[in-house]
Amino acid sequence: MKLELAGIRLPLQPFTLEVEATLTAAASGICGPSGAGKTSLLELIAGLRRPTAGRVSLDGETLTDIRSDARGVVLPARHRRIGYVPQDGALFPHLSVRGNLLYGRRDGDAPAAVIEVLGLGPLLDRSIRQLSGGERRRVALGRALAAGPRLLLLDEPLSGLDSALRERVLEHLRMVRDELGVPMLYVSHDLTELAALCTQLLVIERGRVVAHGPAAELLVPRPGFGLRATER
Amino acid sequence: MTADEWAILGFTLRTAGLALLLILPPGVALGWLLARRSWPGKTLIETLAALPLVLPPVATGFLLLRLFGRRGPLGAPLYERLGLDVVFTWRGVVVAMAVMSLPLLVRASRVAFEGVETRLEDVARTLGAGELRVLATITLPLAARGLLGGALLAFARALGEFGATIIVAGNIPGRTTTLALAIFHRIQLGEDGAALRLMAAAAVVAFVAVWVGEVLLGRGRHA
Numbered sequence A: 001m002k003l004e005l006a007g008i009r010l011p012l013q014p015f016t017l018e019v020e021a022t023l024t025a026a027a028s029g030i031c032g033p034s035g036a037g038k039t040s041l042l043e044l045i046a047g048l049r050r051p052t053a054g055r056v057s058l059d060g061e062t063l064t065d066i067r068s069d070a071r072g073v074v075l076p077a078r079h080r081r082i083g084y085v086p087q088d089g090a091l092f093p094h095l096s097v098r099g100n101l102l103y104g105r106r107d108g109d110a111p112a113a114v115i116e117v118l119g120l121g122p123l124l125d126r127s128i129r130q131l132s133g134g135e136r137r138r139v140a141l142g143r144a145l146a147a148g149p150r151l152l153l154l155d156e157p158l159s160g161l162d163s164a165l166r167e168r169v170l171e172h173l174r175m176v177r178d179e180l181g182v183p184m185l186y187v188s189h190d191l192t193e194l195a196a197l198c199t200q201l202l203v204i205e206r207g208r209v210v211a212h213g214p215a216a217e218l219l220v221p222r223p224g225f226g227l228r229a230t231e232r
Numbered sequence B: 001m002t003a004d005e006w007a008i009l010g011f012t013l014r015t016a017g018l019a020l021l022l023i024l025p026p027g028v029a030l031g032w033l034l035a036r037r038s039w040p041g042k043t044l045i046e047t048l049a050a051l052p053l054v055l056p057p058v059a060t061g062f063l064l065l066r067l068f069g070r071r072g073p074l075g076a077p078l079y080e081r082l083g084l085d086v087v088f089t090w091r092g093v094v095v096a097m098a099v100m101s102l103p104l105l106v107r108a109s110r111v112a113f114e115g116v117e118t119r120l121e122d123v124a125r126t127l128g129a130g131e132l133r134v135l136a137t138i139t140l141p142l143a144a145r146g147l148l149g150g151a152l153l154a155f156a157r158a159l160g161e162f163g164a165t166i167i168v169a170g171n172i173p174g175r176t177t178t179l180a181l182a183i184f185h186r187i188q189l190g191e192d193g194a195a196l197r198l199m200a201a202a203a204v205v206a207f208v209a210v211w212v213g214e215v216l217l218g219r220g221r222h223a
Helices: A038-046 A097-102 A112-118 A133-146 A163-180 A191-197 B003-036 B042-054 B057-068 B075-082 B090-114 B118-126 B131-159 B163-168 B179-189 B192-222
Strands: A003-011 A016-023 A027-031 A053-058 A061-066 A072-074 A082-085 A151-155 A184-188 A200-205 A208-214 A219-222 A226-229
Touching: A003 A038, A016 A038, A016 A200, A016 A208, A027 A038, A027 A191, A038 A082, A038 A151, A038 A184, A038 B118, A082 A133, A082 B118, A097 A133, A112 A133, A112 A163, A133 A151, A133 A163, A163 A184, A163 A191, A184 A191, A191 A219, B003 B042, B003 B090, B003 B131, B003 B179, B003 B192, B042 B057, B042 B090, B057 B075, B057 B090, B057 B163, B090 B131, B090 B163, B118 B131, B131 B192, B163 B179, B179 B192
Parallel strands: A027 A184, A027 A200, A082 A151, A151 A184
Antiparallel strands: A003 A016, A003 A053, A053 A061, A061 A072, A200 A208, A219 A226
């Protein structure tokens, strides 16, 4: 996977998101405090937001290319084959688990590998309202994976879960990374989660990239305080 | 109820149903445009669509009379090209009912569409869905209860329409007399028994329509 973000400018309130970075790891992380612009960057990569300038390309294919005069091309989200899992999953409440999983499938078959890796078999005929928080995350993940994405965007997939559930969902995410081999871009403000999954990191604060590089180098253990992302 | 009264009830239900059919596509489309899109003149159209709610119904009726009269800007082409008369016919009843109930449908549709999270539509797009599929499989099903509730409220409003109808369609027995007009007429003639029967019929039909509409709108809000 090679995701290039060149000269990105996206006006937000109260700052402008400006990003220049190339992400190549199977699992890359974007971290930063709340309101730093992380979700907006994911939406931009997914094709749901149009920057005022900049270029986004994935494995050599240009997805967004806006010149300085604001003209350019934006490949619609539906043609990008980029899976997007928003913060609370955003499951379709009027469809069953199976209906959600099949939404992005062209052939209409249930994707066996995804169902197995995420343990969704027993949930297939349930209504969305019958799912627990952890099950919802897994179904949202499965729905994005079932569409056969070439990149998976995950926005705080563990937020709001208790520690036991977080560990279980995290385990499923490791399996997605290692067994299904789908590259992922993982947004979180929790450095422990990022350290557990990601090998490359982009640190954003108030719309600016303040650090970018291997996670092992950027995440330094602090005695008694967990991890800390270093600026460089 | 007498056969004559049953006929009046049937005519009212038919014309109100036709009025609803007439406003359903533009009313729902306008509700969607107001909820989901920004466009020049949006506030103006929104205000115009709400006008029949606040204008005196007879004033709206008078406007419709001028528009749909044989020499009116809309009535003239209808009469000359298609031979259709609107004023003082059942079509006038339908037009008056449609215009008077349109604001309710537009408002309910707008609220129903605003209640559908745009994030769900966005996720559907990332899963490969085009705009029509997003509308058909996400937006409309999730807005359905609110739309149906709004349609029933508009239908109930059409059933009780009086002021605009009497100006545009008159009160011609057997041709343009609706429940509301018939009740007014019976009261004027001092036939209180007949007026009461018609009032009861109107109350039952309106109660059912509003009640079902409220139930659906309430569920739509809490879904």
